Amino acid sequence: MSFDPSSLIYNDAGLVPCIAQEEESGEVLMMAWMNASAVAKTLASGNVTYWSRSRQSFWVKGESSGHVQKLVELRLDCDRDCLLAIVRQTGPACHTNRRSCFYTSIDDGEEVELMRPLV
Amino acid sequence: MSFDPSSLIYNDAGLVPCIAQEEESGEVLMMAWMNASAVAKTLASGNVTYWSRSRQSFWVKGESSGHVQKLVELRLDCDRDCLLAIVRQTGPACHTNRRSCFYTSIDDGEEVELMRPLV
Numbered sequence: 001m002s003f004d005p006s007s008l009i010y011n012d013a014g015l016v017p018c019i020a021q022e023e024e025s026g027e028v029l030m031m032a033w034m035n036a037s038a039v040a041k042t043l044a045s046g047n048v049t050y051w052s053r054s055r056q057s058f059w060v061k062g063e064s065s066g067h068v069q070k071l072v073e074l075r076l077d078c079d080r081d082c083l084l085a086i087v088r089q090t091g092p093a094c095h096t097n098r099r100s101c102f103y104t105s106i107d108d109g110e111e112v113e114l115m116r117p118l119v
Numbered sequence: 120m121s122f123d124p125s126s127l128i129y130n131d132a133g134l135v136p137c138i139a140q141e142e143e144s145g146e147v148l149m150m151a152w153m154n155a156s157a158v159a160k161t162l163a164s165g166n167v168t169y170w171s172r173s174r175q176s177f178w179v180k181g182e183s184s185g186h187v188q189k190l191v192e193l194r195l196d197c198d199r200d201c202l203l204a205i206v207r208q209t210g211p212a213c214h215t216n217r218r219s220c221f222y223t224s225i226d227d228g229e230e231v232e233l234m235r236p237l238v
Contacts, residue, residue, distance in 0.1 A: 001229065002230070003225045019138055019147060026144075026145025026146070027145075028147065031136065031150075031201045073225075075225070075233070076225070078215050084147055084221040101201075102201075103194075104195050106162065106193045106195070109162075110120065110122060111122050111195075
């Protein structure tokens with residue numbers, strides 16, 4: 001079956017969440033949002049492209065920072081309302097300069113920092 | 120710093136997305152939603168508990184199917200608006216009886232089924 005980005009289920013803002021996972025390590029790096037055009041751009045360019053809700057514009061990951069995400073594979077879930085991008089991440093994925101955005105763990109009711117910013 | 124579920128950033132419906140990842144394999148299993156009470160229940164019980172948007176009720180994963188998710192670790196992201204649950208999944212995570220909900224890949228514009236339902 002041929003894939004049509006408009007066949008995904010978008011929220012009221014026209015967005016679908018996309019999880020980025022590092023191909024080699026399997027680490028979950030981040031979650032951000034795409035609209036149908038960002039999905040199409042990601043597939044066409046091979047550069048993971050989100051929709052920035054704060055800036056209301058396309059966000060080619062790493063375009064300014066150099067911390068690009070090269071698309072290895074894009075998957076969709078059973079409900080067609082969530083995407084999983086398998087990527088090769090250059091540098092840190094997080095804007096805090098950490099490898100992953102999920103650097104805080106909840107341990108016995110306390111927030112624990114799992115990783116430090118890369119230097 | 121002690122963790123307070125109310126310190127997360129919820130959407131207009133009072134929900135935050137939670138990604139479930141299998142501890143051993145690193146496989147991303149599914150994404151579903153939690154409200155603050157579901158976050159608290161998950162941490163208190165060790166059984167991953169979502170909020171079902173369709174049923175508008177708590178959804179203790181596997182309560183009816185037996186396909187429970189035991190919480191290994193709960194993480195939050197830099198923006199405090201997404202959770203990552205590292206879990207031990209019993210049986211398939213997906214309601215289609217597949218190991219993961221992300222069983223469809225987009226390959227050269229075609230949808231490809233990556234895994235079959237478990238029997």
